[in-house]
Amino acid sequence: MKNAFTVDVEDYYHVSAFSGVISTKDWVKYESRVENNTNKILDIFSKYNIKATFFVLGCVAEKNPNLINKISKEGHEIASHGYSHQLIYNQSAKLFREETVRSKKILENIIQKPIKGYRAASYSITSKSEWALDILVEEGFEYDSSIFPVKHDRYGMPNAPKLPYKLKTIEGNSIIEFPLSTLNIFGFALPVAGGGYFRLYPYAFTRFALNKINKGNNPFVFYLHPWEVDPDQPKIKAGKLSRFRHYNNLRKCESRLHELLKDFEFDTMANVLNDSVIME
Numbered sequence: 001m002k003n004a005f006t007v008d009v010e011d012y013y014h015v016s017a018f019s020g021v022i023s024t025k026d027w028v029k030y031e032s033r034v035e036n037n038t039n040k041i042l043d044i045f046s047k048y049n050i051k052a053t054f055f056v057l058g059c060v061a062e063k064n065p066n067l068i069n070k071i072s073k074e075g076h077e078i079a080s081h082g083y084s085h086q087l088i089y090n091q092s093a094k095l096f097r098e099e100t101v102r103s104k105k106i107l108e109n110i111i112q113k114p115i116k117g118y119r120a121a122s123y124s125i126t127s128k129s130e131w132a133l134d135i136l137v138e139e140g141f142e143y144d145s146s147i148f149p150v151k152h153d154r155y156g157m158p159n160a161p162k163l164p165y166k167l168k169t170i171e172g173n174s175i176i177e178f179p180l181s182t183l184n185i186f187g188f189a190l191p192v193a194g195g196g197y198f199r200l201y202p203y204a205f206t207r208f209a210l211n212k213i214n215k216g217n218n219p220f221v222f223y224l225h226p227w228e229v230d231p232d233q234p235k236i237k238a239g240k241l242s243r244f245r246h247y248n249n250l251r252k253c254e255s256r257l258h259e260l261l262k263d264f265e266f267d268t269m270a271n272v273l274n275d276s277v278i279m280e
């Protein structure tokens, strides 16, 4: 069973957990580590012969076109993570459209291939920002992977479907949605999809949860960020919860990634969706 491996290509100072202490205009003052960290992930993927989807932030692509080209040349899929990593439900529809078009053009100009997939910053397509899905359809996206069907303070649509499905938008368009993976435990959807949850749970639990999804004959989507394989990144002074979410178990992440890649089969999101039954 092939699962989708996804990497959200951004730097440690772009994350929503630090947006209260690092303003967008100060990003230039921080040391960029995204290129080295992404190269580290590319090397690991090539060791296990794994292809993945890289959701790239437009502002990162602008500064690192060679990196984006390299990812694409190595056979991975390039998709969009928006332009400036702002929460969609805090943006106007006009600004969202401008940033979406801008990031898509930047990526397409670099790799000379159409961009089909989208993932919002911090999974910020929620009941407050469902309108964004119509804009994605209108701008030529074929699938989205921004909906986290859980309860969380920053994201989540707890009642959304848990498996890939054809989503009907407010305007009556349709787009394929690959929601972030959860495990149903006693009627409760537990996020088991990667990132902070991958670092939080012991690896044996992640393996158990992902195996359970695959045994139900369903693919899961796993996500990781380049900064999660960089335990030596500069430490940002932020609130306790934000620091926990960002720094917890960073040192364990890379070795767990090797285990994961040995235990499961992965491919790009586009390929996994092509091979999957999409619920209507």
Ligand SMILES: [Zn+2]
Binding pocket: 008, 010, 081, 085, 120, 121, 122
């Ligand atoms: Zn992100």
